[in-house]
Amino acid sequence: MIVYGDTSGLVKLVIDEIGSDQMDSLYSRADIVAAARIAYAELRAALAALARAGRIARSQLPRVREExxxxxxxxxxxxxxxxxxxxAGELAxxxxxxxxxxxxxAALQRLAEPGGCLLASWDSELRRAARALGYGLYPDSAVGLR
Structure with a gap:
């Protein structure tokens, strides 16, 4: 199985929050998990934002960064x-x-045609657009969408 994980999905692999168990399960079953290279910077920024907001202790940042x-x-x-x-400009x-x-x-489209992979995302707008293009979504209905 091929999975495209956006930042909202990748964060759930590092931080225990709503949807983390689902994402862990998908990640362990996937043959390939892909993401646009910018997701790395977005992931690190999301973790820093969680520390800034007090959802993770700043002292835990080195461990979280390793994860x-x-x-x-x-x-x-x-x-x-x-x-x-x-x-991406056209899709926007x-x-x-x-x-x-x-x-x-756009990276999802580069990865595979609709039916060739799943989008793992908790972003409601991205999910809406991917569904309109015919892509499968994981989870089928996401609790805690942003």
Missing amino acids: AEEVWNGVSPIEVDSSLVQR EEHYLFGYDAVHL
Whole structure:
């Protein structure tokens, strides 16, 4: 099974929150987990934001960072080049997405045709756009969408 994990999915592999058990299960069953290379920076930024908000102790950041590195080492990165960025711009307009969500959707399209992989995401707008393009979603219905 091929899975595209956006940042909202990858964070759940590092931090215990709603959906973490589901994402852990999917990650362990997947043959390939892919993400746009920008997801690394987004993942690290999300963890820093959680520390800033007090959801994880700053003293835990080194351990959390190590866990994030382990997760990222298991991800097949999709390079963000000019053609992917161009496609992301088109998708942003077509589906009214934020920039990085559009980059994730363009990377998903580069990874596989609809039916060829699952999008693991808890982002409601990205899920809506991926569904409109015919992609399968994981989980089927996500609790705790942003």
